[in-house]
Every structure is written in C-alpha cells, then in structure tokens.
Amino acid sequence: MLYALMGLGLSLITGILNIPNFAHGALFAVGAYLLASAAVAIGNFWIALLVAPLGVALLGLVIEYAGIRRLYAAGHDYQLLFTFGLALILSEAIILIWGPVGYSYLPPQALRGGLDLGFTFYPKYRLFVMVMAGLLVLATWLFLEKTRYGAIMRAGIENKEMVSLLGIDIHKMFTVAFALGAYLAGIAGALTVPIRGVNPGMGVDMLGIAFVVVALGGLGNLLGAIAAGLLIGVAQALVAGYWTEASTVVIYAVMAAVLLVRPQGLFGIR
Amino acid sequence: MKRPIVLLLAAVVLLPLLVRPAIATEIWIFAIFGLGLNLLLGYTGMLSFGQSTFFGSAAYVSGWLLKHYAINVFLALGIGVGVGAASAALVGYLCVQRSGLYFIMLTFALNQLFYFTAYQWTSVTGGEDGMPGIPRPALAGIDFTDPLVYYCFVAALFLVALWIMRRIVESPLGRILQAIRENAVRAEAVGYDVPRFKLLAFVIGGAFSGLAGVLYAMLFGIVPLEAIGFVFSGNVLFATLIGGSGSLYGPVIGSFVFIWLSESVSTLWARWPLLLGVAFVIVVLFLRGGVVEAWSRFWTWRSSKPKA
Numbered sequence: 001m002l003y004a005l006m007g008l009g010l011s012l013i014t015g016i017l018n019i020p021n022f023a024h025g026a027l028f029a030v031g032a033y034l035l036a037s038a039a040v041a042i043g044n045f046w047i048a049l050l051v052a053p054l055g056v057a058l059l060g061l062v063i064e065y066a067g068i069r070r071l072y073a074a075g076h077d078y079q080l081l082f083t084f085g086l087a088l089i090l091s092e093a094i095i096l097i098w099g100p101v102g103y104s105y106l107p108p109q110a111l112r113g114g115l116d117l118g119f120t121f122y123p124k125y126r127l128f129v130m131v132m133a134g135l136l137v138l139a140t141w142l143f144l145e146k147t148r149y150g151a152i153m154r155a156g157i158e159n160k161e162m163v164s165l166l167g168i169d170i171h172k173m174f175t176v177a178f179a180l181g182a183y184l185a186g187i188a189g190a191l192t193v194p195i196r197g198v199n200p201g202m203g204v205d206m207l208g209i210a211f212v213v214v215a216l217g218g219l220g221n222l223l224g225a226i227a228a229g230l231l232i233g234v235a236q237a238l239v240a241g242y243w244t245e246a247s248t249v250v251i252y253a254v255m256a257a258v259l260l261v262r263p264q265g266l267f268g269i270r
Numbered sequence: 271m272k273r274p275i276v277l278l279l280a281a282v283v284l285l286p287l288l289v290r291p292a293i294a295t296e297i298w299i300f301a302i303f304g305l306g307l308n309l310l311l312g313y314t315g316m317l318s319f320g321q322s323t324f325f326g327s328a329a330y331v332s333g334w335l336l337k338h339y340a341i342n343v344f345l346a347l348g349i350g351v352g353v354g355a356a357s358a359a360l361v362g363y364l365c366v367q368r369s370g371l372y373f374i375m376l377t378f379a380l381n382q383l384f385y386f387t388a389y390q391w392t393s394v395t396g397g398e399d400g401m402p403g404i405p406r407p408a409l410a411g412i413d414f415t416d417p418l419v420y421y422c423f424v425a426a427l428f429l430v431a432l433w434i435m436r437r438i439v440e441s442p443l444g445r446i447l448q449a450i451r452e453n454a455v456r457a458e459a460v461g462y463d464v465p466r467f468k469l470l471a472f473v474i475g476g477a478f479s480g481l482a483g484v485l486y487a488m489l490f491g492i493v494p495l496e497a498i499g500f501v502f503s504g505n506v507l508f509a510t511l512i513g514g515s516g517s518l519y520g521p522v523i524g525s526f527v528f529i530w531l532s533e534s535v536s537t538l539w540a541r542w543p544l545l546l547g548v549a550f551v552i553v554v555l556f557l558r559g560g561v562v563e564a565w566s567r568f569w570t571w572r573s574s575k576p577k578a
Contacts, residue, residue, distance in 0.1 A: 014375075018371070019371075020371055022504075067555065071554065074554070076317050076371065076374060077311065077317050077507070077515070078511070078554045079554075080317065080319060080374060080507070081507060081508055081511060081554050082551055082554040082555070084504045084507075084547075084550060085547040085549070085551040085554065086551065088501070088543045088546060088547030088550070089544055089547035092543050092547065093544065096541055096544070208382035211378055211379050212379050214375060215372060215376055215379060219371065248386045248389075248390070249383060252382055252383030252386065255379055255383075259364050259376070260364065
C-alpha cells in the first residue's frame with residue numbers, strides 16, 4: 001500500500017508536469033527524517049505525522065517554484081539532470097544533518113504490539129499504516145475524480161495546451177501538483193519510519209520502486225498505481241518468505257516479466 | 271574538419287604530462303562510455319538513464335574471468351564488448367517499445383535490477399565491497415602494470431572507438447538514427463522499422479559501455495559496486511550533456527570537464543556528491559547547451575562590455 005502511495009505521488013508529478021522526477025525518493029527520505037526529528041523534538045508522534053509531510057510539500061513547492069518552473073521548455077535530459085542533481089544534494093544534506101548511520105524509531109504507545117486476527121498475528125502499527133495509506137489513496141482519488149480542481153488536473157494530464165487555452169493558470173496547477181506529489185512522498189516516508197527506521201539509502205531504494213509502479217500502472221493512472229503497488233508489495237512479501245536475498249531484485253524482475261507480456265503496462269492502451 | 275583531430279592528438283600526448291596517468295586514463299575511458307550514450311541520446315534521441323548496467327556487467331564478467339582464469343587482455347575486452355552488447359539487447363528489447371518518460375523510467379528500473387543483483391550476489395561480486403584483485407596481464411611482452419603504458423593503450427583504444435563511432439554516425443545507419451531522432455513517425459512511414467533500429471543503436475551503445483567498463487576495471491584493479499549504480503549512469507549523462515550531445519566530440523569534452531570536476535571536488539570534502547549535485551543544478555539552470563555554448567556566450571559578453 002505504501003508502494004501505491006509513492007507511485008501515486010510520482011505518477012501525479014510525472015503525468016501532469018511531464019518531467020522525470022528523480023528527486024522523488026529523496027523527498028520520501030526527507031519526509032522520514034523530518035518525522036523522526038519532529039517526533040523526538042515535540043514528543044508526540046501524531047503531531048509529527050501531521051507536520052513532517054507538510055514540510056516536504058513546502059520543500060516541493062520551493063523546488064518547483066525556483067527550479068523546475070524554468071525547465072518546462074527544456075528537454076527531458078536537462079529535467080532529469082536537474083532532479084538527479086537535487087536528489088544528490090538532498091541525500092548528501094541528509095547525511096550532513098543527521099549523520100550517515102541510520103536509526104530506528106518505535107511506533108507510538110497505542111500502536112505497539114500485535115493484534116490477533118484469529119488466523120494470524122499482525123503488528124498493530126502495520127495495520128494502521130495500511131489503513132492510513134488506503135485512506136490517503138482514497139482521498140487523492142476523491143480529490144481527482146470528484147472535485148473541480150481534480151478534474152482540471154486530470155484534463156491537464158490529457159492535454160495541457162487545451163487546459164491553458166481555457167483560461168486556467170496551468171503554472172499554478174503544476175505547482176499544486178508537485179506539492180501534492182511531494183506531500184504523498186513525504187507522508188509515505190513518515191509512515192515507514194516506525195517500521196524500517198531511517199537511513200540515508202532509503203530514498204534511492206524507494207525511488208526505483210516508485211518508478212516501477214508508475215511504469216507498470218501508467219502515468220497519472222490512479223487505479224494502475226494502486227494495482228501495481230499491490231502487485232509488487234505482494235510479490236516482494238511472498239519472495240521474502242522463502243528467499244530473503246532476492247526480495248529487492250524480485251520487484252524489478254516482476255516488472256520485466258509484466259512488460260514482456262504487456263509492453264504497454266498493466267492498463268496502458270498504448 | 272582536420273582541426274579537431276589535431277587538437278585531440280595533442281590532448282592525448284599532453285594529458286599525461288599535466289595530470290596523473292590514472293586520471294588521464296580515466297578521462298579517455300569515460301569518453302568511450304560517453305560516446306556510447308551519445309549515440310543514443312544525441313543521434314537517436316533516446317534518453318537512457320541506465321548506461322551503467324552495461325558498463326558494470328561487462329566489468330564484472332571480464333573482471334571475474336581475468337581474476338580466475340587469467341585470460342588475455344584482448345579476450346577480456348572482447349568479452350566485455352560482448353557482455354555490454356548482450357545486456358543492452360536484453361534491456362533494450364524491453365525498453366524500445368516505449369518512448370519518452372516511460373523509456374527513461376524503464377532504463378532506470380532495469381539498471382536497479384542489475385544493481386541489486388550485483389549487490390546481493392556477494393559470492394561473485396563482493397557486494398558492497400566490490401570485486402578486488404583484477405590483474406592487468408601483460409601482452410606480448412608489453413607490461414600494462416606501468417601506468418603510462420596502460421595510458422597509451424587506453425588512449426589508442428579511445429581513438430579507435432572514436433573512429434568507429436564516426437564511421438557509424440556518418441554511415442546510412444547513422445542517418446537513419448538521426449531521422450528517427452528528428453521524427454520517429456515519419457521514419458516509420460518511410461518504411462524503417464523504428465524499434466529495430468532503436469534496439470540496434472542501444473546494442474552498439476552497450477558495446478561501447480562494455481569496453482569502457484572492462485578498461486575501468488583493469489585501471490583500478492577493482493569493480494566497485496558504484497560502477498553498476500544509477501549515480502554512474504547520471505554522471506555519464508552529465509558528461510555527455512555538458513560537452514554538448516549530438517556532436518561527435520561533445521562527450522570527449524564532457525568527460526574532461528566531468529573527471530576534472532569530480533577529481534577536484536572529491537579531494538575538497540567528504541560530502542563531495544553534494545557539490546556535484548549543485549554543479550548539475552547550476553549547469554541545468556544557467557548553462558544549458560554545454561561548454562561550447564557557455565564559451566561563446568562568454569565571448570559575446572566580453573566583447574559587448576564597454577571598453578574602460
């Protein structure tokens with residue numbers, strides 16, 4: 001479910017802005033570190049969970065406004081180089097600020113321990129993450145499908161020129177989309193902290209997964225992102241049970257296998 | 271037409287006098303790597319963010335054979351070229367059916383597939399520690415362990431690679447690739463099988479990357495895990511773009527700038543990738559068009575200044 005969340009944010013950014021965002025993993029990592037720091041500083045996990053993703057969204061706002069905005073006319077190559085440079089800066093900044101060694105953080109008191117589901121025993125916090133991620137995906141879906149601004153955004157994925165001809169400030173929409181995508185990456189990062197802790201390499205690991213989700217699910221395709229996220233998550237969990245070493249490789253192997261059968265992705269028309 | 275070649279030969283001769291032979295060698299290796307990417311990016315219009323897949327795979331396979339079976343240098347290079355081409359054929363087959371952003375994402379994701387395979391397969395690749403102990407066997411009495419001799423060998427191979435690449439881009443094949451870059455739909459309509467030509471370009475690019483990979487492994491005597499990582503793919507992209515993609519000598523200039531830049535900042539600070547990231551951002555925001563354009567802009571700026 002977290003994978004779906006990551007993929008969804010990236011899918012929005014790539015789909016609407018039409019840029020390859022290689023800083024998406026770094027935004028995820030920033031979200032995680034912000035949560036860890038905020039939770040320690042404030043002493044309350046819930047407030048930190050509210051604040052950290054907003055911080056990432058703010059960072060996204062600045063990045064779009066100061067940098068990416070100037071690059072819409074440039075080719076994908078320069079956009080890629082820019083976001084890649086940003087990813088390097090952010091991940092090195094993380095090492096500078098928080099140090100090269102990762103650490104773990106315990107879930108809040110109420111969510112520690114497990115829950116007996118009858119057939120299996122499941123950690124409470126993981127259930128919470130699943131519910132949270134599900135709600136966020138649902139909220140994003142409602143926003144895109146049921147609100148006026150969401151409809152404009154979907155139109156923007158289809159045809160940018162037409163949208164701007166209709167008198168809509170497309171640049172403002174780009175900023176909003178980037179901030180929203182950054183927010184989703186940030187909250188995904190924040191939510192993983194009590195499960196996996198934080199470490200400087202977490203962004204890059206997640207970046208690859210997010211791209212796999214988008215490549216399989218399709219740009220700007222909400223349903224596709226969810227399906228691809230679930231597919232990868234389940235495949236990884238299944239393999240991890242039998243052959244732990246291969247659990248990262250399997251993500252990409254699944255992608256390659258799907259693309260062999262369906263080169264256009266899960267739901268792609270072409 | 272003759273001038274770049276004269277300049278290039280002068281650079282080949284002068285470079286080892288100016289910098290350490292290892293760095294001079296690295297520049298030419300990186301230039302070979304860049305030539306391969308430039309065929310994709312500059313001539314065919316395919317932005318591959320996974321070139322280190324072929325670089326790293328070739329380095330691992332040839333390095334392993336050099337280490338355990340003490341194979342001949344030329345055999346190692348040949349195998350490296352083969353591995354580079356074969357891995358590029360595999361990756362390319364999946365990627366060329368998509369274009370634009372999807373193509374970038376797929377090359378990157380498949381790069382990650384190879385990276386994690388190398389990362390986990392510690393018994394062969396050494397995982398995070400890299401694969402050390404790769405020899406530079408002597409050939410017909412020539413001792414390649416001498417850095418200067420190895421430099422000459424690499425520089426000669428670079429000139430051969432450049433010559434081959436020039437033949438390719440000026441051949442009918444090169445023209446077809448440029449037609450695909452300009453307008454893929456029209457090239458298709460004229461009757462060219464676009465995905466097949468894209469795949470062909472991808473395989474040739476992979477072969478160049480493979481050659482560079484083996485030379486790199488022999489230069490440092492180790493295949494580090496980074497050699498197959500995505501940062502490496504990004505670096506070669508930066509080098510190609512800063513030199514100016516789409517011109518034959520662009521990646522050569524770019525690799526000069528990049529190696530010089532990374533060598534000088536890496537001694538300054540342990541967190542030097544941060545500076546590199548800043549350099550990327552600055553180049554993209556202010557110096558688009560590469561070194562060549564920046565140079566000409568600098569001259570117009572100078573000549574437009576009122577004389578004091």
